[in-house]
Amino acid sequence: MRQSYRMITRGIMSRGRIARRVLVPLSVAALGLGMMSAPASASDYVCTSGCAGEAKFEPVGEHFYIADLKADGHSVVVRYVRHDICSPVTGRCQVNLAWNHNGANSVPVDHNMNIAEGVEVDWNVCLGEYGSQTILYDTCHAKVVSHA
CATH class of the missing domain: 2.60.40.10 (Immunoglobulins)
Structure with a gap:
């Protein structure tokens, strides 16, 4: 079955929303952890x-x-x-x-x-x-x- 351009982009957009819902909180958490620790090699x-x-x-x-x-x-x-x-x-x-x-x-x-x-x-x-x-x-x- 051939999918239309609109169906394909809707699928990509849907996956993008899912990715944003998962990756954004993970990125924020990782950034927060990085800010809590001092740099290991500061001269x-x-x-x-x-x-x-x-x-x-x-x-x-x-x-x-x-x-x-x-x-x-x-x-x-x-x-x-x-x-x-x-x-x-x-x-x-x-x-x-x-x-x-x-x-x-x-x-x-x-x-x-x-x-x-x-x-x-x-x-x-x-x-x-x-x-x-x-x-x-x-x-x-x-x-x-x-x-x-």
């Missing part, structure tokens, strides 16, 4: 006062990328605290330093860490003197709280 990026140096924390793989942007004679340092390495007695956590002492406009240093997913990392980026391991605290960005 944090900050610079020193005056932006002479900058650092980016990449949670996927747990990397700091540290760049020196100004030929001012200073190195760039990230001071970070991992909340997975803490003393059970004092509760104090390990403080670490990651330096870029390669000079201005050099390739950013890739400081790779091995941190379990979800661990909190508090950090800031500053200028400093690599030779004496001195941090120039007046150049530091405010503390950033990230998660691996």
